[in-house]
Amino acid sequence: MKLQLALDDITLNDALSLLKAIEPYIDIVEVGTPFMMEYGMEGVRSIKQSFSTIEVLCDAKIMDAGSYEAQLTFEAGADYVTVLGVTDDLTIEEVVRAARAHAGKVMVDMICVKDLKERSQRLEELNVDAIAVHTGVDQQAAGRTPLDDLKVLSKYVKKTPIAVAGGINQQSIKDYLTYRPDILIVGGGIIHADNPVEAAKNLANQLKGVNSV
Numbered sequence: 001m002k003l004q005l006a007l008d009d010i011t012l013n014d015a016l017s018l019l020k021a022i023e024p025y026i027d028i029v030e031v032g033t034p035f036m037m038e039y040g041m042e043g044v045r046s047i048k049q050s051f052s053t054i055e056v057l058c059d060a061k062i063m064d065a066g067s068y069e070a071q072l073t074f075e076a077g078a079d080y081v082t083v084l085g086v087t088d089d090l091t092i093e094e095v096v097r098a099a100r101a102h103a104g105k106v107m108v109d110m111i112c113v114k115d116l117k118e119r120s121q122r123l124e125e126l127n128v129d130a131i132a133v134h135t136g137v138d139q140q141a142a143g144r145t146p147l148d149d150l151k152v153l154s155k156y157v158k159k160t161p162i163a164v165a166g167g168i169n170q171q172s173i174k175d176y177l178t179y180r181p182d183i184l185i186v187g188g189g190i191i192h193a194d195n196p197v198e199a200a201k202n203l204a205n206q207l208k209g210v211n212s213v
C-alpha cells in the first residue's frame with residue numbers, strides 16, 4: 001500500500017520545504033489540480049527535479065484531448081497522470097497510449113461516475129494502471145466520504161490497483177485500511193494538520209502496520 005500526498009492549496013516553496021521534511025514517508029506526490037492551475041507544468045518539473053526518488057502524479061483530470069494533455073504532463077516529468085472516468089473511452093485510450101509511449105501510468109478518477117461496477121470493468125479492459133474512487137471537496141462539504149465507493153470498487157475490480165481520495169486523515173484512515181486500497185491519497189489531512197510532518201509520519205506508520213501483516 002502506498003501513501004500519496006496531494007498538494008492542492010499550498011505554494012510551491014512551502015511544498016518543496018514540506019517534502020524535504022516528509023520525503024521518507026511519502027511514495028507518490030500529487031501535483032493537485034489547483035496547484036497545477038497556479039504553477040502549470042513548472043510545478044511538476046520542480047518537484048520531479050528536487051525529489052527524484054518519489055513518484056510524481058499530475059492530477060490533470062483530463063476530460064478531452066487525451067493524448068496531447070497527457071503528453072504535456074509526462075514530458076514535464078510526471079510518472080502518473082489522471083483522466084476522468086466519466087469521459088469517453090476514446091479519450092481514456094488516448095491517455096493510455098501516451099502513457100505507454102512515455103513509460104508513464106494512468107490513474108482514472110471516478111468522481112461523479114454513477115455506475116462504479118460497470119465503469120470499472122470497462123476501465124480494466126482499457127488497461128489503465130489505477131482506478132481511484134474520489135469524493136471531491138464540494139461533496140465532502142455536503143458530508144460525503146469515499147468509503148462506500150471504496151467498498152464497491154474493491155468488490156468488483158479484479159486486477160487493477162485501487163486508490164481512494166477524499167478527506168482522509170489520521171483518524172479516519174483506519175476505516176479505509178480495512179479495504180486495503182493500493183494507494184491511499186491524503187491532501188488536507190497532512191497539509192492542514194496542526195503538525196504536517198507528524199501527520200505524514202503517523203499516516204505512514206499506520207500504512208506500514210497494515211503492509212507488514
Ligand SMILES: O=C(CO)[C@H](O)[C@H](O)COP(=O)(O)O
Nearest residue numbers: 006165166167168186187188
Ligand atoms: O483531487 C483532489 C481534489 O479534487 C484532492 O487532491 C484529493 O481529494 C485529496 O485531497 P483531500 O485529502 O484534501 O480530499
